[in-house]
Amino acid sequence: MCEANAYLLKNGEMKLIMESVDTVLPEGxxxxxxxxxxxxxxxxxxxxxxxxxxxxxxxxxxxxx
Amino acid sequence: MCEANAYLLKNGEMKLIMESVDTVLPEGxxxxxxxxxxxxxxxxxxxxxxxxxxxxxxxxxxxxx
Structure with a gap:
């Protein structure tokens, strides 16, 4: 499987927000x-x-x- | 390996622009x-x-x- 972990860059810090991500789609x-x-x-x-x-x-x- | 193929959406069409992509980085x-x-x-x-x-x-x- 080729899922990935998603990190959010915020105020110079990097935080793991979700593991095993498949899709990322624009929404609103x-x-x-x-x-x-x-x-x-x-x-x-x-x-x-x-x-x-x-x-x-x-x-x-x-x-x- | 978990590379992916990159497609460019342009004028309503989707074109394969690169295979086996590893990194995508902001540049200029x-x-x-x-x-x-x-x-x-x-x-x-x-x-x-x-x-x-x-x-x-x-x-x-x-x-x-």
Whole structure:
């Protein structure tokens, strides 16, 4: 399986927010993450960068608008 | 290995732009893709969505600014 762990970059810190992520889809003002177990989480963030061989997805919190 | 294929969404069409992508990093006004062979490509685009179990990354061309 090729799922990855998702980390959120916020105020200079990096926090693990979801493991075994399958899909990341744009949803309203943010993104919806779904893992291989069907669990979903929403974040007001963008997909910032990827490191797939390391199984890592980095999200970055959106600035206030 | 958990690399993925990258597709660019442009004018309603989807085009395969790179296979076996490892990292996607922000770079200037776009993103730099690197595959597992060390080849690099730059696109003026954002990371739009992910479907990792399907090994797919979708990029979207940035609007002109």
């Amino acid at each position: 003002k943010g993104i919806q993450l779904t893992n291989i177990f069907g669990e979903q989480k929403f974040f007001k963030a963008i997909i910032y960068s990827l490191s797939l061989v390391d199984h890592k997805i980095f999200l970055k919190e959106k600035e206030q608008d | 006004k776009g993103i730099q893709l690197t595959n597992i062979f060390g080849e690099q490509k730059f696109f003026k685009a954002i990371i739009y969505s992910l479907s990792l179990v399907d090994h797919k990354i979708f990029l979207k061309e940035k609007e002109q600014d």
